[in-house]
Amino acid sequence: MEALACESGVYYEFNKNNAYTKKVASGTTIKIETYDCYKNQIQSEEISMDAINWHEINPATGPIYVEGALPGDILKVQIEKIEIGSQGVMMVGPGLGVMGHRIEKRVAKILPIREEKIIFNGIQIPLNKMIGVIGVAPAGEGVSCETPGAHGGNMDNKMITEGATLYFPIFTEGALFSLGDLHAAMGDGEVGVSGIEVPGAATVTIEVIKGPTIQHPMLENAEVFTQIASAQTLDEATKIAIEEMIDRIVEKSTLSLEEVTMLMSAVGQIEICQIVDxxxxxxxVVPKWLLEELGIELI
Incomplete structure (x- = not known):
């Protein structure tokens, strides 16, 4: 199995001009190590906030050049395994997240991880290991690793976990795939701007798909198929995600636009990934049983 250490290359912007750190064939399984979103700078709750380099936030390991990947193709990324460190960190502060207008100072918290539980003031939180930053190089200007978009990036989607498969539109030769920002747990919304941030490693299988095209990332697991979208507002992102899913089902099935819209209103679910980036x-989210009933595959 291939491997890529975070020391081999990290960056803070998805950019088609980034020099790749590794080249792999389509179908390769690779273990990618990551720093936490603070680049492992916070090891104590007593750390001075002035001691942190705030330019080194959300580092992504990579990029990885995938042979045969061309603009218009799809990059399929199967998440095989997520491994995390023995402690996580959270932070809140003025101007950060939903409550930032009421929080007066930056506060960090170190959280031990023991026996598949995260310890928070004696409260045992179940693990929900997931990847916050994952994607490919965008078509135009570079995009900060703090920002999501059509290329993926900082989507902070808790469904990006073991057993999930992601699909990304490819915008540049080689795709230039990378990931980072692992979490031991994170709730939908990530309302405080920080999940339980951890260093670790993600093992993924990367494959180029020729033929079909997509505009924004999609994700599937054993139960559902989802369309992901990011925009300036939740309203705008919601409309993009719903419309692209409906259009895709109309294209793949024999149903009319009106009929698919009815079905989506009956069984589709709109869910928030994050509201703080x-x-x-x-x-x-569309249940797979419906796709099976329709006899279609979306990719």
Missing amino acids: PLMTVRF
Whole structure:
């Protein structure tokens, strides 16, 4: 199995001009190590906030050049395994997240992880290991690793976990895939701007799909297929996700636009991924039993 250590290359912007740190064939399984979103700078609750380099936030490990990947293709990324460190960190502060207008100082909290539980003031929180930042290089200007978009990026979608498969539109030769910002747990919304941030490693299988195209990332697991979208507002992101899913089902099935819209109103679910990044991210979730009933595959 291939491997990529975080020391091999990290960056803070998804950009088609980034020099790749590794080249792999389509179908490769690779273990990618990551720093936490603070680049492992916070090891104590007593750390001075002035001691942190705030330019080194949300580092992504990579990028990885995938042979045969061309603009218009799809990059399929199967998440095989997520491994995390023995402690996580959270932080809140003025201007951060939903409550930032009422919080007066930055506060960090170190959280031990023991026996598949995160310890928070004696409260045992179940693990929900997931990847916050994951994606490919965008078509135009570079995009900060703090920002989500059509390329993926900082989607902070708790469904990006073991057993999930992501699909990304490819905008540049080689795709230039990377990931980072692992969480031991994170709630939908990530309302305080920080999940339980951890260093670790994600093992993924990367494959180029020729033929079909998509505009924004999609995700599937054993139960559902989802359309992910990011925009300036939740309203705008929601409309993009719903419309792209409906259009895709209309294209793949024999149903009319009106009929698919009815079905989506009956069984589709719009869910929030995060509301604290420069763009808001949602997912529109469709149960796989419906796709089986229709006899279609979305990719």
